[in-house]
Amino acid sequence: MLRSLVYKGVPAPKPLAFFRTNHANFVSHKVSLISIHFPPRIPTRTYATYRKFQGSTAQLVDLGSVVKNRYFAYFSAACVAFYVYNLDEAPFTHRYRFLWVPFWLERKIGDYSYSQIMRQYQHQLAPRQDPAYAQITRVMNKLLESAISNTSDPAQAAHLKSLNWDINIIRAPEQPPNAFILPNGKIFIFSLILPICQNEDGLATVLAHELSHQLAHHSLEQMGKQPIYVMLSTLLYAATGISGFNDLLIAGFLQMPASREMELEADRIGCELMARLCYNVHEAVKFWARMEAFEGKAAQRGAVFTEFLSTHPNTHKRVADISLWMPELESIREASDCYHWGMFQEVNRNFFGR
Numbered sequence: 001m002l003r004s005l006v007y008k009g010v011p012a013p014k015p016l017a018f019f020r021t022n023h024a025n026f027v028s029h030k031v032s033l034i035s036i037h038f039p040p041r042i043p044t045r046t047y048a049t050y051r052k053f054q055g056s057t058a059q060l061v062d063l064g065s066v067v068k069n070r071y072f073a074y075f076s077a078a079c080v081a082f083y084v085y086n087l088d089e090a091p092f093t094h095r096y097r098f099l100w101v102p103f104w105l106e107r108k109i110g111d112y113s114y115s116q117i118m119r120q121y122q123h124q125l126a127p128r129q130d131p132a133y134a135q136i137t138r139v140m141n142k143l144l145e146s147a148i149s150n151t152s153d154p155a156q157a158a159h160l161k162s163l164n165w166d167i168n169i170i171r172a173p174e175q176p177p178n179a180f181i182l183p184n185g186k187i188f189i190f191s192l193i194l195p196i197c198q199n200e201d202g203l204a205t206v207l208a209h210e211l212s213h214q215l216a217h218h219s220l221e222q223m224g225k226q227p228i229y230v231m232l233s234t235l236l237y238a239a240t241g242i243s244g245f246n247d248l249l250i251a252g253f254l255q256m257p258a259s260r261e262m263e264l265e266a267d268r269i270g271c272e273l274m275a276r277l278c279y280n281v282h283e284a285v286k287f288w289a290r291m292e293a294f295e296g297k298a299a300q301r302g303a304v305f306t307e308f309l310s311t312h313p314n315t316h317k318r319v320a321d322i323s324l325w326m327p328e329l330e331s332i333r334e335a336s337d338c339y340h341w342g343m344f345q346e347v348n349r350n351f352f353g354r
Helices: 002-007 016-021 023-034 063-068 070-085 103-121 131-149 154-162 191-197 200-215 218-240 244-276 282-300 306-310 315-335
Strands: 087-089 096-098 166-170 179-181 186-190
Touching: 070 087, 096 218, 103 166, 103 186, 103 218, 131 154, 131 166, 131 186, 131 200, 131 244, 154 200, 179 200, 186 191, 186 200, 191 200, 191 282, 200 218, 200 244, 200 282, 218 244, 244 282, 244 315, 282 315
Parallel strands: 166 186
Antiparallel strands: 087 096, 179 186
């Protein structure tokens, strides 16, 4: 075999004696190599690391470096300009609020809500022969006519005229006394509130309040604030790594006070509409006093309507606020020449039955 390898030009391997004679040298070199200790290789990271809270997976962000970033300054300036550009003055109260959501989107949301409510209460609607429909229609026609004639915004007046107004009375004794108007002009009244109204002035108190929410576009205001709440929640979560407590802070210090402010504003606008139409504004105080008594009886029976009460201000405070507005409301009523015979004529225009 060795000869054949040599013949082909391949050098023959060394004899085994060579390995035997060099075994000692090989062992000595092996020992010397093993005795050399190399430091362990530490992998280098090409990404930033962050310190975390114990038991939390949230990463801390250096807010100072974010604020000093020029792009953040540009973004903040653009947000401020967008906010100022979309400030709108509320009717009657002249409060400035942030409105950037268009009317058509508000109406689309109203259409969606209407379909959901009709699906839920389709078997509990009062028949159209119910006398309450005629009374509600008469009061709403007056309120809509007064709202359109007293608005200084042509777009607002055109928007109210374009809505397809409709009334639905829901007979649901298990539901709290309530009424609301969707942004698409659909009116819902739960029958339990009608006995509390007692008369047309009490009914006007409820309907004027709900219509005032639409005049002031409170639903648009609430939708417009949602991105701000989300941004604040995100910043607080990035700074603290806690989500539940931050949401509670935003709800307690921003969302709920804003909701109560809108409710009181609707009370103020509604009372002014009543005064302009020569309704007895003192009946508004009596209505809310009856509502407060109803809530007290419901609480004694253990049937507290927590969902309704959580989205509305304290009823006792409402009574106190309307009482404080009474001198100004009386002046508005007197300026409307309520004792002139023409003020008692029925409104000829009908916004329903299209």
